[in-house]
Amino acid sequence: MVTLEQVEKLCQHANISYEEARAVLEETNGDILEAIIKLEKQNRIQAPVGGGHYSSKNSQQGTENNCREKSFKEEKNRTDNASFSELVGRFFRWCGEIINRGNKNSFEVIKGGEKVVTIPVTILALLLLFMFWVTIPLMIVGLFFGYRYMFSGPDLGKENVNRAMDSVADAAENLKKEVKGDKSNGKNSDN
Structure with missing residues (x-):
């Protein structure tokens, strides 16, 4: 049985009408991936550049990059959200460290x-x-x-x-x- 959600996903990805999407999904028993492959073979949608292959290695790297980006954004938000008094305090602590080193x-x-x-x-x-x-x-x-x-x-x-x-x-x-x-x-x- 084909659901409305499957039809909408295929319509968004393949840029085809609801009717075409429902028909292809019924032929492939609701398998969106099979429907996309069938549409590519019929030249009704364009295949991805580079042949469209899948590797779990890239998804792991993407996950690691997303984690790094997330932690960078959190750090940036922490410094962006720092109040003026906190920034002034940090500056004076840094100045104090420099003066202390100069005195030693x-x-x-x-x-x-x-x-x-x-x-x-x-x-x-x-x-x-x-x-x-x-x-x-x-x-x-x-x-x-x-x-x-x-x-x-x-x-x-x-x-x-x-x-x-x-x-x-x-x-x-x-x-x-x-x-x-x-x-x-x-x-x-x-x-």
Whole structure:
């Protein structure tokens, strides 16, 4: 027996009239798949591109993709639905973490192997941000007067960071020697 629901499904899928759908379904004993195949063979509907094959692997992948999309949408909704105060709170917590890290790490000014000044990286960042026209020239001039700079602490006290700082100081020292006219052996070129 053919139901109205089966006829409607076939009409929607095959884009045929109710009468044609009912007739084909009666011939196939209510099997919608058989009805679609019969209509394709009669060239009354167009076969899907690529031959229309079925694989359970694709449906499993589709299910996994749907699950991922669903969890992504839920996460997005959670952040979209976050109130302004929650977002402000997150921002201030992030700022607090950055300031805390900056306070744990320090910037050291060294001359002749002795520490002259040690300041937290947070202070250095503020100086560079608000007074860069004073801070950067002072640091460059300090390089030419034999000062070296170094970072210390759990995040910035890495050897490669300090090696880069040393190479800048060495380059400034070499430039100073070239400007003075000193040769590599330490004698003046005028003699």
